[in-house]
Amino acid sequence: MTITQLYYVLAVAENQNFTKAAEKCFVTQPTLSMQIQKLEDELDILIFDRSKKPIELTDVGKKIVHQAKNIVNESYRIQDIVDQQKGFIGGEFKLGIIPTVMPTLLPMFLKAFIKKHPKVKLKIEELTTEEIISRINDGHLDAAIASTPLENETIKERVLFFEPFVAYIPKNHRLHDKKNIDVSDLQIEDMLLLEDGHCFREGVINLCKVFKNHENDNFQLESGSIETLVKLSNEGLGMTMLPYLHSLDISEKHKNNLRLFNEPNPAREVSLIYHKSELKMQIIDALQNTISGIIRGAIAFQNVKIISPLATK
Structure with missing residues (x-):
């Protein structure tokens, strides 16, 4: 048994196709x-049931794939x-960002990061939190930047x-x-929200529910981008909520529409997250140091109350 064989097994399990798996592994299909075999x-x-289309894992194959992931990940530790x-x-580093x-x-x-660490080949993808967690656990992301806490036992978090x-x-608007507002002023009924899949949406809903109990939320309008929500708000369709860094990009014409909360400021926690196996920690450390050093001068709020990004059940 070799690590290469286990790597090939994982590729087929993921792609459910020998040809696609071979392409991913940069080998010929007969070799894989x-x-x-x-x-x-x-x-x-038998690890795979080849009679099924697409190919499926056998019952024992599922157990082997689970263990193979651990073995292949641990083998990467040697290079680390x-x-x-x-x-x-240096080397390739796959980073997801919400x-x-x-x-x-x-x-x-x-x-700043590229200049300081030119040997790192960053591959960055914009992904939802759900996609990020899945890809970290599957080994397709080395780390991510997301809203936390996530309460996931396979994920480690470093607050940025x-x-x-x-x-x-x-x-x-009422x-x-x-000059400043309280959380108790908010009414979810006149709030423009991001669409499902965005953790900031869940944060806004949780923020409103801290003080108000809405059994039947009636969302007026939802959108896929914060910029669209601002434009819709300018049309008089309701108020919306922005992360602080987004508020810095608001045009001078509309800055008088921004309102801070009375302290403690409701806030989201943004963290660098990665798998508990802790691979490529030297790059994760470098990312944390670079981001923390830059963000320190941009956000100076101290008295904050962290709002959960998780959907309430």
Whole structure:
């Protein structure tokens, strides 16, 4: 049994197709098939049911794939040990970022990180929290930046910063004349929200439910982007909520629509998250140091109350 064989097994299990798995592994399909066949012969079992379309794992195959993930991940530790011993910070690093953090945070740290660590080949994807957790657990992401706490036993979290919620209240709205607002002022019925799948949406809902009990939430309008929500709000369709860094990009013409909350400021916790197996920690450390150093000058709020990003049940 070899690690290469286990790697091939994982590729077929993921793609449910030998040809696609071979392409991913950069080998010919006969080579991949032969190695998996050798492993099955050695173990005297079938890992895949080849009669099914697409290919499916047998019952014992599912158990083998679960263990193979652990073995392949642990094998990567050897290179990690060598890299850390040499003080090497480089190689491919796959990073996921949630949509409500990507457009504001990425431009702040990316150039500085690349300049300081030119040997790291960052591959960055914008993904929802659900997609991020799945890909971290499957080994397709090395780390991610997301709203926390996630209460997931397979994921480790390093807090980067606390980002306050900022209300965007257009003219003629009932709260527009208030200098600062309280959470108790909010009514979910006149709130424009992001669509399902965005953890910031859940944070806003949880924020409103802290003080009000809405058995039947009636959302007026939902959108896929914060920029769209601001435009809709300007049309008088309701107020909306922004992460603090997004509020910095509001045009001068509309800055008078921004309202901070009375302390403690409701805020989201933004963290660097990664698998508990702790692979590529030297790059994770470098990312944390770069981001923390830059964000410290942008967000100076201290008295905050963290709002959960998880959907309430």
